[in-house]
Amino acid sequence: MRTFADLTTMRVGGPVGRFVAAGSEDELLDVIRGADSSGEPVLVFGGGSNLVVGDRGWDGVAVKITTLGAQIDDTLVRAAAGVEWDFLVSATVDAGLAGLEPLSGIPGSVGGTPVQNVGAFGTLTSDVLDSVRVYDRATGAVESWGPERCGFGSHRQSTFKHTDRYVVLEVSYRLRRSQQSVPLKFDRLVAALGIDAGATADIREVRAAVLRLRREKGSIYDPADTDTWGVGSFFINPVLETVPEAAAASPTYPDPLGTKLPAGWLIDKAGFPPGYGAEWGRGTVALSSKHALAVCNRGNATTTDVMSFASHIRAGVQERFDIRLRPECHLVNCSLDEPVERAFAR
Numbered sequence: 001m002r003t004f005a006d007l008t009t010m011r012v013g014g015p016v017g018r019f020v021a022a023g024s025e026d027e028l029l030d031v032i033r034g035a036d037s038s039g040e041p042v043l044v045f046g047g048g049s050n051l052v053v054g055d056r057g058w059d060g061v062a063v064k065i066t067t068l069g070a071q072i073d074d075t076l077v078r079a080a081a082g083v084e085w086d087f088l089v090s091a092t093v094d095a096g097l098a099g100l101e102p103l104s105g106i107p108g109s110v111g112g113t114p115v116q117n118v119g120a121f122g123t124l125t126s127d128v129l130d131s132v133r134v135y136d137r138a139t140g141a142v143e144s145w146g147p148e149r150c151g152f153g154s155h156r157q158s159t160f161k162h163t164d165r166y167v168v169l170e171v172s173y174r175l176r177r178s179q180q181s182v183p184l185k186f187d188r189l190v191a192a193l194g195i196d197a198g199a200t201a202d203i204r205e206v207r208a209a210v211l212r213l214r215r216e217k218g219s220i221y222d223p224a225d226t227d228t229w230g231v232g233s234f235f236i237n238p239v240l241e242t243v244p245e246a247a248a249a250s251p252t253y254p255d256p257l258g259t260k261l262p263a264g265w266l267i268d269k270a271g272f273p274p275g276y277g278a279e280w281g282r283g284t285v286a287l288s289s290k291h292a293l294a295v296c297n298r299g300n301a302t303t304t305d306v307m308s309f310a311s312h313i314r315a316g317v318q319e320r321f322d323i324r325l326r327p328e329c330h331l332v333n334c335s336l337d338e339p340v341e342r343a344f345a346r
């Protein structure tokens with residue numbers, strides 16, 4: 001029997017009621033329409049790199065989107081939702097198209113990119129998104145949406161997040177025909193490339209530098225390295241109307257809805273540095289030894305362990321800074337509100 005431990009990069013989670021890998025759009029729509037008309041619960045997912053499912057699993061149909069196919073039409077790149085994201089990035093860089101290279105090495109599928117407006121090194125999906133073809137489960141219609149309908153704006157927000165109404169079928173990205181990247185500002189990236197902030201670089205060099213930096217931080221999923229068995233950033237960077245006094249020393253960034261603070265900084269300064277957790281409780285979950293924002297399965301974790309550990313981290317940040325962190329990943333049949341004592345005892 002399939003379990004979500006086999007289907008996600010956190011590698012936890014119980015059995016799948018019914019598993020379908022949908023390799024064509026027709027198959028995908030048939031499965032979803034059939035389940036919707038019979039009342040069977042549907043969970044749609046791609047690479048499983050931003051998804052944590054409870055130990056009791058999913059009592060319905062879990063549909064992994066495995067649709068393939070990508071076309072490049074001048075500077076417009078169109079790809080099916082099931083295409084592996086980094087495969088597409090690599091193909092566009094090879095084709096001499098600039099725009100996606102800072103997003104190299106991010107795990108998951110094309111279909112996942114508009115869901116949380118995937119971003120890295122100062123570039124967001126919304127910077128390059130041309131349109132999304134969407135199946136609306138409420139109306140049964142397939143529609144093409146421009147970026148203005150996608151609800152991008154505040155950090156990691158989109159119309160697709162926190163709802164299972166829409167299924168992303170295909171995404172189009174508008175790139176530039178150029179060997180030069182956009183102006184790069186992100187400190188570690190410009191330092192790695194040996195350029196000034198605001199300068200551009202060859203897109204192949206940008207991709208190579210991004211992959212190197214991500215590998216150093218355990219930000220490329222590697223089944224052989226438990227430091228990468230997670231969902232990337234477990235908590236979302238909080239956006240606040242007012243920064244609490246206790247967090248006055250935190251770095252801050254502007255956001256359309258207020259001021260954004262780095263969750264990794266808050267976690268570290270609340271007493272949870274990289275690697276924290278290895279000697280704590282059952283020792284099955286810890287922060288990545290390479291950065292404090294990744295909650296990682298150290299090999300034998302259950303979802304209850306992950307939730308308990310993440311709740312403990314969240315409580316520590318709240319106590320120190322009066323800021324309540326929210327998970328960035330999609331939690332299904334599990335929550336951070338389970339008592340910490342269930343899995344861990346100091």
Ligand SMILES: Cc1cc2nc3c(=O)[nH]c(=O)nc-3n(C[C@H](O)[C@H](O)[C@H](O)COP(=O)(O)OP(=O)(O)OC[C@H]3O[C@@H](n4cnc5c(N)ncnc54)[C@H](O)[C@@H]3O)c2cc1C
Pocket residue numbers: 009043044045046047048049050051065081106107108109110111112113115116117118119120160166167168169218219220221228230231232233330
């Ligand atoms: C090591 C590591 C590093 C990471 N680094 C980054 C990073 O730098 N930047 C970043 O933004 N993210 C990062 N992530 C998170 C993750 O890779 C992205 O969020 C990715 O886009 C998720 O895609 P996925 O296909 O794996 O989505 P899944 O995990 O399969 O699904 C995530 C959510 O999206 C929904 N979903 C997925 N596909 C569809 C679809 N076609 N239609 C409708 N809903 C869908 C699912 O229902 C679920 O709610 C990282 C994760 C890991 C493990």
